[in-house]
Amino acid sequence: MPLAVTHILVPLLLVAIIRDIYLKKKNKNFPLHYVLIAGLGGILPDMDIALFWLLYFFNFTFEQVHKTILHSILIPAAFFLLFILFRKTKINFGNKKLKLSIIFLMLAIGIATHLILDLLFGEPYLILFPFSNIKASINLVRYLPSPLQGLAMPSLDAVLLVLWLVYLEWKHKISDFI
Numbered sequence: 793m794p795l796a797v798t799h800i801l802v803p804l805l806l807v808a809i810i811r812d813i814y815l816k817k818k819n820k821n822f823p824l825h826y827v828l829i830a831g832l833g834g835i836l837p838d839m840d841i842a843l844f845w846l847l848y849f850f851n852f853t854f855e856q857v858h859k860t861i862l863h864s865i866l867i868p869a870a871f872f873l874l875f876i877l878f879r880k881t882k883i884n885f886g887n888k889k890l891k892l893s894i895i896f897l898m899l900a901i902g903i904a905t906h907l908i909l910d911l912l913f914g915e916p917y918l919i920l921f922p923f924s925n926i927k928a929s930i931n932l933v934r935y936l937p938s939p940l941q942g943l944a945m946p947s948l949d950a951v952l953l954v955l956w957l958v959y960l961e962w963k964h965k966i967s968d969f970i
Contacts, residue, residue: 793914796835797949801956802909803902804831812963823888826898833871833902837862837910859917863907866920871900913945 807830815822844857861867874896881892910917916927933944960966 793945794909795945795949796838798909798945798952799834799838799906800831801834801949801952803834803898803905804828805952805956805959806830806905807898807901808959808963823890825888825890826894829895830898830902833899834906836899836903837867837906859910859915860921863910863917864919864921865904865907866923868900868904868907871896871903875900913948 804827807827811822811824811827838858840858840860840862844852844854847857875893878891878893878896882889883892883895884890907919911919911928912930913933914929914931916929916931918925919928920926933941936944957966
């Protein structure tokens with residue numbers, strides 16, 4: 793199963809690349825706040841782990857809580873619907889005026905990447921919870937030699953973190969701030 797860093801960095805990298813390559817060429821204003829929101833959306837489905845910490849004391853098992861409602865494809869679909877419904881609404885976020893619809897879109901993208909990563913690298917989970925018991929998973933890690941399987945996800949975290957730092961230096965010259 794992908795670790796937290798992977799779940800955050802994949803949507804961060806994806807949205808940052810779209811922002812810096814595609815949207816800047818079109819002279820579209822797309823604040824970095826949206827990139828951050830997409831990254832936070834990437835970890836949102838695993839908030840059920842925090843919920844498990846509370847429900848444990850009421851005799852819930854980890855399997856009863858994790859990878860249920862927050863891992864359903866209905867969640868990013870709901871955020872995408874909110875994106876459509878709130879097309880014209882702006883909110884103040886610090887000193888920036890952000891579009892509520894774009895915030896919902898970034899959350900949908902972050903959550904969707906989380907579900908795709910879990911589909912590619914994790915154990916089967918209920919993709920249509922609570923409406924169906926259908927579980928899905930490709931779990932590419934199982935095709936690795938067994939000594940490498942435990943190293944796959946920490947290695948992916950490390951590679952993505954290095955890519956993110958290199959990307960930040962290349963596009964945004966973060967060393968100027970050190």
